[in-house]
Every structure is written in C-alpha cells, then in structure tokens.
Amino acid sequence: MPCGADMNLFTSLPLSSSVFSEWLDGSVPQHPYFDDNAKIQSIVSNIKHRLMSFAIEACHLVLEEIPCEQPQHNVLSQTLSAKPSLWWAVLLAQRYGVIYFMSRGEAQSTYYQLIRKHAVETDIIDNFLRSNAAGVRIINYAVHAYITRGDLHVEYSTFCVPPNAIAAVGPNHVVVRKGDFINRPSSEVLASHSPMWDLHDFAHLSSATLDETLYGNKYQACLVQLPKRLTALIRSPGMRTATGPKISDGLVFSELLTKMYTDAVADISKNAKQTYKSLCTDLANMLAEYYLAKRGLEHPSTGQTMMLRQPILPIELAVLVQNKSYELPASEIEQRVLTRGGAQATTEDALLPLTARERITWLAKSRNWGYFEVRNTIKHRAHKEAYRIVCEELMTQTTDEFEKALLQKTNANILYKDWKAGHRLILWDELPQM
Structure with missing residues (x-):
C-alpha cells in the first residue's frame, strides 16, 4: 500500500490544483470511494449544515446574554438575522481545541469572498465570538444538539467510547455515552467555556457515511466479544505512563510515533529534503522493527526506551489492523472536513495567531499541508504500512495453520483484497472470542 506522494514535504502545489478533487500531498488515498469527490463533498456539507x-x-x-446597549450589539443582531452565513464562516474559523472546523475547500469556494465583502462585520463577529469563549460555547451546544435532536440513530455504550466521544457506525448512526448527552442539559453545555468534544469524530462520521461496511466502527458489535487482553490493545490503558500493553494502538500512535515524527522532521529541517513517501516509509520501517522485537523506541512521556521481548503475535496484529482500517481513512478525509492545528503554545500552527478573517484567507489560498496535518496523517499511514511489513514477515515464519490463515486474512484487510473480492472481512470476527 503506497505511503504517500513522492513529493517533497510541505511543498506547495500549483494554484490550478483543486482542493475538491485532489489531495494536498499530491497522492490519492488508496481507500475505496475516496475518488468520489462529489459524494464526499455532499456528505460533509450535509453533516456540517x-x-x-x-x-x-x-x-x-x-447574544441574548449581553445588553442591547452594548457597543456593536446592533451589528451583531442584524447580521445574525440577515447574514447567518457570515456567522457560519466566522464560527468555522474559530479555534476549538486543536481544530479549526473550516476546510480549505469551504474557505476557497464559499467563505473567502463572503468575508472580503463584509470585512468590518466579520471582525466584529470574530471579536464577539472570541470574548467570553462564546465561539467555543456555541460549538459545544451545536454538537450536543446534533446528537440529541439531529434525527440520528443513537446508541449508548461505555465500551470503547471515551468520555464525550462520538463513535460513528454508519450514516446518521452513532454510539455515545448516555451521560454525555441525554443526561446533560443543553444549558449546562452552553455554559461550558472549554471544548467538550473532539471534532475529529465528524471526520469519522464522514468516512462511515461514505461506506458503512468499510469505515463504520465495529467496536460494540465485534470488538466487545474479544478477551480483555486483546481489547486492551485498542482501549490503550496506561499509554501515557507506559504501564499498559507496549503495542497498544494509543501508546504506539500517540507516544512512539509522535516522537519518531518530531525527530524525523527536525532532521529534515537541518539536512536534505524528504518526501511524504520517504518519511512515511522510514517511520514504517523503524516501527516494523519495533513490532518484530528488533529495536527499541523512546516513550516521550516517561523517557523510557520501549522494547518488546518477543515479536507481536498474529492474533494481536489482526486486532490492531482492524482498528487502523477505521482510523487511517478518517485521518485522510479530515482534509475535506476541517483543519488540524496544534497546542496553544506551538509555533508550527500557522493559523493560531490569526484573526478569523486572516484564517479564512490563509485557508483559501493554501496549497500545502500544515505541520500537524502532515503529522497526524503520515503517522497513521506509517502505522498501517508497518503492519503490512510485519504481516509479510510473520507469514514467512509461522508454521501454525491457524496463524497462517489469519495472517493471509490480515494482509487482505490491509490491502483491501477482501473488499475487491466481494467480501470485506472483519478481523475481530475471525478471532477466538471470550
């Protein structure tokens, strides 16, 4: 499976490139239906509308909370009634956690011209939304209302649904914790000045809507049937303290791969340029050696060097590969849904110091990935590529018939061979249950 484009990291594409039909690193993600640009755009637009x-x-x-005599109240009230799309634009450009909910496509096709035409009103709305965390509060309320009043099929579970998370099963079908939504009044949500949700979950909902069988999570339907020692690989307990499984998805992705990416990009800035493909390949090869117990990797939160005593087992690999089949496509489709930024103090987030109007302008004109977008997606690509390398290595070593068959199915899942043959395998269903 290709790791990415053979194009220099952070290189800008020509102005003639389309953010609706091309992907910003110059490659097309190798996932079924990701070439159906019109359908993706329709799905994302419907969800966000x-x-x-x-x-x-x-x-x-x-707005009702502030006195009518307050300066700019008339402008705010009039634009909210007459130009709600202008408020949409400024809201989407607000910083919410580490995410800006506006995509480059939206900025370019819809909002850039709008905020240019109404620059003064845009700045007034932006100042209002930044004051007293109004923008954050509004998005909090909107997500809560979308789940509770958005005509969705909502199920409830605490298994593999983190607090305040939205797990996407398929079109208009989600799983949440009941206490986060049904038992929480909207007034309480509107009063919260801190981001409550992860807007990345709407990238998952977009991919799950694109194809439920391929990209809708099967945690509650399938993963829950497995022994706890296997579900722990996805739940990732103790990932920050390095006290949980050394091969859990969370520990490897959030800890090991983050350090690997940071170090690799720092080396690139000092030395020769690297391509998206070569960076992905380098990270994948190092990570594959870790899974095969051939090298140690640093766990940055503890400073420990993590080293496996023995190679990953085929059954463990199958558990992790199935999970990556949901995580990677959601990361890829983010480009059509939102823009990923960084922590509050970071210097790599170009949007962080900008006003909403400046952010929309930047997004409309940008033709290259930002640091954190590259980090998230390349990490996921390298993670899956490492699984492919490990799977092929284990296939040459095992003599157990069950493991051989499982590794063949795992390889088919990684490369979408099963889907191309007419039947997508759910690897969790192929494993011994409780």
Whole structure:
C-alpha cells in the first residue's frame, strides 16, 4: 500500500490544483470511494449544515446574554438575522481545541469572498465570538444538539467510547455515552467555556457515511466479544505512563510515533529534503522493527526506551489492523472536513495567531499541508504500512495453520483484497472470542 506522494514535504502545489478533487500531498488515498469527490463533498456539507443550524440557534442564545446597549450589539443582531452565513464562516474559523472546523475547500469556494465583502462585520463577529469563549460555547451546544435532536440513530455504550466521544457506525448512526448527552442539559453545555468534544469524530462520521461496511466502527458489535487482553490493545490503558500493553494502538500512535515524527522532521529541517513517501516509509520501517522485537523506541512521556521481548503475535496484529482500517481513512478525509492545528503554545500552527478573517484567507489560498496535518496523517499511514511489513514477515515464519490463515486474512484487510473480492472481512470476527 503506497505511503504517500513522492513529493517533497510541505511543498506547495500549483494554484490550478483543486482542493475538491485532489489531495494536498499530491497522492490519492488508496481507500475505496475516496475518488468520489462529489459524494464526499455532499456528505460533509450535509453533516456540517445540520451542525451549523444548531450553532446559529446557540448564537441567538449567547447574544441574548449581553445588553442591547452594548457597543456593536446592533451589528451583531442584524447580521445574525440577515447574514447567518457570515456567522457560519466566522464560527468555522474559530479555534476549538486543536481544530479549526473550516476546510480549505469551504474557505476557497464559499467563505473567502463572503468575508472580503463584509470585512468590518466579520471582525466584529470574530471579536464577539472570541470574548467570553462564546465561539467555543456555541460549538459545544451545536454538537450536543446534533446528537440529541439531529434525527440520528443513537446508541449508548461505555465500551470503547471515551468520555464525550462520538463513535460513528454508519450514516446518521452513532454510539455515545448516555451521560454525555441525554443526561446533560443543553444549558449546562452552553455554559461550558472549554471544548467538550473532539471534532475529529465528524471526520469519522464522514468516512462511515461514505461506506458503512468499510469505515463504520465495529467496536460494540465485534470488538466487545474479544478477551480483555486483546481489547486492551485498542482501549490503550496506561499509554501515557507506559504501564499498559507496549503495542497498544494509543501508546504506539500517540507516544512512539509522535516522537519518531518530531525527530524525523527536525532532521529534515537541518539536512536534505524528504518526501511524504520517504518519511512515511522510514517511520514504517523503524516501527516494523519495533513490532518484530528488533529495536527499541523512546516513550516521550516517561523517557523510557520501549522494547518488546518477543515479536507481536498474529492474533494481536489482526486486532490492531482492524482498528487502523477505521482510523487511517478518517485521518485522510479530515482534509475535506476541517483543519488540524496544534497546542496553544506551538509555533508550527500557522493559523493560531490569526484573526478569523486572516484564517479564512490563509485557508483559501493554501496549497500545502500544515505541520500537524502532515503529522497526524503520515503517522497513521506509517502505522498501517508497518503492519503490512510485519504481516509479510510473520507469514514467512509461522508454521501454525491457524496463524497462517489469519495472517493471509490480515494482509487482505490491509490491502483491501477482501473488499475487491466481494467480501470485506472483519478481523475481530475471525478471532477466538471470550
């Protein structure tokens, strides 16, 4: 499976490139239906339109909190009634956690010209949304309303659903913790000045809507049937303290791969340029050696060097590969849904110091990935590529018939061979249950 484009890291594409039909690193993700640009755009637009209708509802509620005689109140009230799309634009450009909910495509096709035409009003709305965390509060309310009043099929579970998370099963079908939504009044949500949700979950919902069988999670339907020692590989307990499984998805992705990526990019800035493909390949090869117990890797939160005593087992690999079949496509489709930034104090987030109007302008004109977008997606690509390398290595070593068959199925899952043959395998269903 290709790791990425053979194009220098952070290179800008020509202005003639389309953010609706091309992918910013110059490659097309090797996932079924990711070439159906019109369908992806329709899915994302529908989800965000419904979300933002609730956001406008919240805008009215927040605006009612301030006195009518306050400066700019008339402008805010008039634009909210007459130009709600302008409020949409400024809301989407607000910083929410480490995410800006506006994509480059939206900025280029819809909002750039709008905020240029209404520059003064845009700045007034932006100042209002930044004050008293109004923008964050509004998005909090909108997501809560989308789940509770958005005509979705909502199921409830605490298994593999972190607090305040939204697990996407398929079109209009999600799993959440009941206490996060049904038992939490909207007034409480609107009062919260801190981001409550992870907007990346709407990238998962977008990919799950694109194809439920391929990209909709099967945690509650399938993973829950496995022994706890295997589900721990996905739940990732103790990943920050290095006290949990050394091959858990969370520990490897959030700890080991983050350090590997940071070090690799630092080396690139000092030395020769590297391509997306070569960076992905380098990370994948190092990580494959870790899974095969051939090298140690640093766990940055503890400073420990992690080293496996024995190679990953085929059954463990199958558990992890199935999970990556949901995580990687969601990371890829983010480009059509949102823009990923960094922590508050980071210097690599180009959008962080900008106003909403400046952010929309930047997004409309940008033709290259940002540091954190590259980090997230390249880490996922390298993670999956490492699984492929390890799978092929283990296939040459095992003599156990069950393991041989399982590794063949795992390889088929990684390369979508099963889907191309007409039947997508759920690897969790191929494993011994409780």
